[in-house]
Amino acid sequence: MEIVVCLKPVPEAETRLRVAPDGTRLDPEGVKYVLAGYDESAVEQALLLKEATAGARVHAYSYGPAPRTEEVLRAAIALGCDAATWVEAGAASDDPIAAARALGSAIGAGPYDLVLCGKQAGDDEAGLVAAALADVLGVPEFGYAVNVRWDAGRARLTLGRVTESGLESWETPLPCVVGLQQAWNDPRTAKLPAILKSRKATIGRVAAAEAAETGRTTPEGFALPPPRIGARMIEYKTPQEAAEKLVRLLREEAKVFP
Amino acid sequence: MSSRVLVVGERRAGAIADTSLEVLDTAHRLAGDGGVAGFVAGADGEPAAASFARFGVPLVYWARELSAEDSAAGRIAPTVAAVADSIGAEVVLAGGTTFGRDLVGYLAIRWNAAVATGVTDVQRDANGLHARRPIFGGRATETRRLEGWHVALALRPHAFPRPPEAPVPGRVETVAPVEPSAGWREAKCLGVEATPTGSGPSLGDATIVVSGGRGLQAPENFHLVEELAASLGAAVGASRAVTDAGWRPGSFQVGQTGKAVSPQLYIAVGISGAIQHIVGMVSSRVIVAINSDASAPIFKVADYGIVGDLFQIVPALTAEIRKVRGT
Numbered sequence: 251m252e253i254v255v256c257l258k259p260v261p262e263a264e265t266r267l268r269v270a271p272d273g274t275r276l277d278p279e280g281v282k283y284v285l286a287g288y289d290e291s292a293v294e295q296a297l298l299l300k301e302a303t304a305g306a307r308v309h310a311y312s313y314g315p316a317p318r319t320e321e322v323l324r325a326a327i328a329l330g331c332d333a334a335t336w337v338e339a340g341a342a343s344d345d346p347i348a349a350a351r352a353l354g355s356a357i358g359a360g361p362y363d364l365v366l367c368g369k370q371a372g373d374d375e376a377g378l379v380a381a382a383l384a385d386v387l388g389v390p391e392f393g394y395a396v397n398v399r400w401d402a403g404r405a406r407l408t409l410g411r412v413t414e415s416g417l418e419s420w421e422t423p424l425p426c427v428v429g430l431q432q433a434w435n436d437p438r439t440a441k442l443p444a445i446l447k448s449r450k451a452t453i454g455r456v457a458a459a460e461a462a463e464t465g466r467t468t469p470e471g472f473a474l475p476p477p478r479i480g481a482r483m484i485e486y487k488t489p490q491e492a493a494e495k496l497v498r499l500l501r502e503e504a505k506v507f508p
Numbered sequence: 509m510s511s512r513v514l515v516v517g518e519r520r521a522g523a524i525a526d527t528s529l530e531v532l533d534t535a536h537r538l539a540g541d542g543g544v545a546g547f548v549a550g551a552d553g554e555p556a557a558a559s560f561a562r563f564g565v566p567l568v569y570w571a572r573e574l575s576a577e578d579s580a581a582g583r584i585a586p587t588v589a590a591v592a593d594s595i596g597a598e599v600v601l602a603g604g605t606t607f608g609r610d611l612v613g614y615l616a617i618r619w620n621a622a623v624a625t626g627v628t629d630v631q632r633d634a635n636g637l638h639a640r641r642p643i644f645g646g647r648a649t650e651t652r653r654l655e656g657w658h659v660a661l662a663l664r665p666h667a668f669p670r671p672p673e674a675p676v677p678g679r680v681e682t683v684a685p686v687e688p689s690a691g692w693r694e695a696k697c698l699g700v701e702a703t704p705t706g707s708g709p710s711l712g713d714a715t716i717v718v719s720g721g722r723g724l725q726a727p728e729n730f731h732l733v734e735e736l737a738a739s740l741g742a743a744v745g746a747s748r749a750v751t752d753a754g755w756r757p758g759s760f761q762v763g764q765t766g767k768a769v770s771p772q773l774y775i776a777v778g779i780s781g782a783i784q785h786i787v788g789m790v791s792s793r794v795i796v797a798i799n800s801d802a803s804a805p806i807f808k809v810a811d812y813g814i815v816g817d818l819f820q821i822v823p824a825l826t827a828e829i830r831k832v833r834g835t
Contacts, residue, residue, distance in 0.1 A: 381613025481813030
């Protein structure tokens with residue numbers, strides 16, 4: 251089984267957000283990039299499936315500009331991925347649909363059975379790539395997925411989908427795309443020798459197809475909300491008084507219920 | 509300026525989802541004279557289609573033969589695209605649920621649409637449509653211009669009001685489905701297990717969320733959070749500490765690796781406010797924090813704070829809410 255995992259580098263969670271001088275995007279100055287949280291989950295899921303399936307291989311792809319893309323791909327190799335391909339991005343690199351088209355043309359050119367993505371990245375929170383990528387490849391997509399297992403005997407992938415109504419149970423043949431919502435409590439970390447070895451690994455490189463470079467959305471504004479000034483602390487002598495004061499504020503000032 | 513707008517409805521417990529009704533104001537505003545049409549799929553979709561019609565959608569297309577006990581958008585997207593084309597729609601709107609977000613992802617390719625998810629505002633000017641959306645867990649907002657003839661947007665749940673019922677209901681017409689790609693033929697939904705939320709709404713749907721954290725000290729104390737939630741008709745959430753410890757399943761987790769929620773009111777009980785949690789709830793309209801530690805970071809993002817013993821405060825609050833709401 252050829253497992254593909256799609257990786258996006260995003261600013262680390264602790265990044266102090268600042269507006270770029272042109273006012274349309276995050277100021278990239280001094281931003282440190284890390285692998286997006288759900289993509290990290292997707293790598294762990296890919297490696298677990300590989301370990302449970304004889305002959306399985308994991309191929310990591312990342313779309314975006316260097317050097318951050320190359321760094322997350324090397325990290326994926328250090329964790330145990332077998333191959334990595336950088337899909338070079340041009341000007342439209344922040345458009346998720348441009349990403350899906352570029353990844354789709356690169357992944358579709360090689361062998362693939364299962365494509366794993368994180369359900370969304372923590373920067374733009376668009377959550378669009380899995381579904382769009384599936385439609386580029388012409389295969390089904392299962393978003394918000396958990397508990398992904400491969401039943402080799404029946405040649406079916408089984409998974410759950412976490413929706414507003416509950417947990418859906420699915421089974422499907424391959425190929426397909428899965429947008430992962432799983433959070434692992436203790437995903438593996440790379441060992442030092444593997445990290446050192448990953449520095450010498452060959453990273454495949456493909457240019458994004460020209461058609462894929464046409465993003466359909468253009469960022470034109472990036473704004474930070476006024477800083478929250480901190481909570482109004484409720485003074486009280488008894489718990490009943492605290493409750494009465496809070497309920498009065500919620501009804502009369504915040505107007506969240508009648 | 510006007511354009512035709514197709515709103516895609518989602519069923520929930522036999523009716524239309526609130527999140528689908530919330531897109532109607534925006535749909536009418538963008539449509540101007542162009543008109544709004546609705547779309548609902550599934551053999552059991554008729555009540556949902558009818559309630560869409562009751563809330564002011566003049567014509568609702570019902571794809572009866574599309575099996576849709578599940579919420580897989582990929583099965584439905586080809587029919588949505590075909591209906592949009594057949595009525596000359598330029599804009600497709602859906603609620604920004606798991607279904608709606610996946611749907612616009614498909615429409616980006618299938619219908620060649622400019623798309624955005626989690627949208628909290630849409631404006632039209634001579635240059636086209638502009639969508640505003642929170643990003644970075646609500647720590648920033650971006651505006652994007654949407655280019656081309658087709659636009660598909662998933663609007664953020666609870667960011668828009670639900671419209672009143674219309675004086676004259678619309679009508680429902682059946683529409684033939686378009687086959688999805690071959691892979692879907694063998695993909696099967698084996699069943700749906702309702703989220704164990706007790707009697708309350710689900711996290712993504714709720715307008716009020718009450719979450720509990722490590723401050724509750726032990727799983728047997730979690731009922732304090734559930735009772736407060738019940739008094740408010742709220743959904744129950746939890747911090748990662750609680751789900752990691754197995755007090756509640758992962759489906760309860762609010763935060764970066766759990767669910768991101770943006771209700772009208774969010775009450776954090778015994779949650780210190782790690783960044784992991786904050787990014788999942790900071791875009792809630794009003795935030796209340798109850799914690800014994802006055803220096804807990806949760807108070808920096810909260811609107812109202814109570815420092816004290818939650819084992820005394822929370823039952824008092826539940827009693828007070830029952831009293832004023834008569835619940």
